[in-house]
Amino acid sequence: MIVGILGGGQLGMMLAEELHNLNAKVICLDPNPTCPASFVCDEVIVAEYNDLNGLKELGMKADVITYEFENVNANHLKHLNENYNMKQGISVLFDSQNRIREKTIANQFGLNTPKFYPINTLEDLEKGIQFLGFPCVYKTATMGYDGHGQILLKEAKDIQQVKRYLDQEGILEEYVSYDFETSIIMVRSIDKIIHFPLTKNIHRKGILDLVVADREEPIFKKIINASYQFMKQANYYGILTIEYFVKGNQFYFNEMAPRPHNSGHYTIEGCTTNQYRELARYLLDQPLENPKLISPTIMKNILGNDLENIKDLNKSEKIHIHMYHKEEMRPTRKMGHITFSNLKYEEYVHNYKSVLDKE
Secondary structure (H helix, E strand, O other), X not given: OEEEEEOOOHHHHHHHHHHHHOOOEEEEEEOOOOOHHHHOOOEEEEOOOOOHHHHHHHHHHOOEXXXXXXXXXXXHHHHHHHHOOEOXXXXXXXXXXXXXXXXXXXXXXXXXXXXXXXXXXXXXXXXXXXXXXXXXXXXXXXXXXXXXXXXXXXXXXXXXXXXXXXXXXEEEEEOOOOOEEEEEEEEEOOOOEEEOOOOEEEEEOOEEEEEEEXXXXXXXXXXXXXXXXXXXXOOOOEEEEEEEEEEOOEEEEEEEEOOOOXXXXXXXXXXXXXXXXXXXXXXXXXXXXXXXXXXXXXXXXXXXXXXXXXXXXXXXXXXXXXXXXXXXXXXXXXXXXXXXXXXXXXXXXXXXXXXHOOO
């Protein structure tokens, strides 16, 4: 079987590795001929994500298509979905492309979200602030990731920072002073839904820094049940990640992504099966396996700023370093990740944090 992946980043690379383990061939489409997935895939179609001819070529060559990159022209996706085998469909992809749309759907199917207000003009922004009060968070409705296009508004003077974004659709959200952030990664086939152990996600300067898969929090069962119901009622299949803010005994939908997720890298060494393998099984019509945590696991993102610090890391059987083969280094670009097996968070802080967080 040949699987086509729309996007050739590190998520596509790790998915391709698992597809090969299951004896499938892989073609990816990416504008960069030396993208991370190119080191693994059987073929790379070099084309922009909105190049309809390139997308058609991917569709004709592949038996089934998936995506590791969300922001593709909706009309082009519609063409792919109508003419080729996009097993997950495109409704979940379309819904996740816009923060207003995804939060509206989350509310519709039973998930709490922070209060929000759609923003298109300066007048909308002023009305939204009256509705929500300070502090609140402005986000662009599309294309925001790793803190891009997000501004915390603490007082009236902060409005000036938002004005440069008012030529596009945005959203103003209630600021939730949460205890921690978590994410659930689910895979749904016709027969069942599975999920990976929930984590605590720790950010640094707006970018995911650490994922802690350690102990089961009491609220996790409620989150799992609500997430399963949401996925069923929204009629989504395939892989879906939902990020939540947790405050006391309440949890709030933050955002979702219908692809493998940065917070799930830990599953490669930390669980009995991983997010890429289960997505591969779904795509290849193979039975899904219920994942279990093998031992306490920590995952740390390696940004461009962190590359020098890795050299000072004492190697051991607990440490698994994954690099993404990215040619261009940027200070906040994700260049790889480290997984620490059989390690609790307190041990990480004591033994590794000072080495890896050096400025």
